[in-house]
Amino acid sequence: MSEIEEEVMETKPNAERSVGVIAVIIKKRMESATAVNKVLTEAGSIIIGRMGIPYSERDLNIITLIVDATTDQIGSLTGKLGQIEGVTVKSTLAKL
Numbered sequence: 001m002s003e004i005e006e007e008v009m010e011t012k013p014n015a016e017r018s019v020g021v022i023a024v025i026i027k028k029r030m031e032s033a034t035a036v037n038k039v040l041t042e043a044g045s046i047i048i049g050r051m052g053i054p055y056s057e058r059d060l061n062i063i064t065l066i067v068d069a070t071t072d073q074i075g076s077l078t079g080k081l082g083q084i085e086g087v088t089v090k091s092t093l094a095k096l
Contacts, residue, residue: 017095018071018094018096019066019067019068019096020074020094021065021092022064022074022078022081023062023063024062024064024081024088024089025062025088025089026061026062026087027059027060027087028059029060029061031086032084032085032086032087033061036063036081039077039081040063040065043067043077046068046069046074047066047067048066049065049066050064050065051064052064074091
């Protein structure tokens with residue numbers, strides 16, 4: 001079980017959750033795609049939607065994620081993605 005999955009399992013029933021959008025920009029996909037996909041697979045239980053767009057003219061790939069999780073879980077996901085070389089991550093959250 002991944003760290004993110006463990007955090008989901010440990011989430012208290014009354015823990016405040018947020019719905020958010022995470023933008024991931026990947027430079028030179030061939031160098032970082034495997035690491036990005038590994039992290040996203042580990043976080044599969046909090047991701048409710050994913051869209052990926054290649055932007056070949058700029059040698060970029062852009063992934064948009066829709067998530068539903070605690071702020072700690074979302075922070076863990078964005079932190080892990082942000083540590084991957086060539087990856088930029090930004091998020092916006094709405095507490096409901």
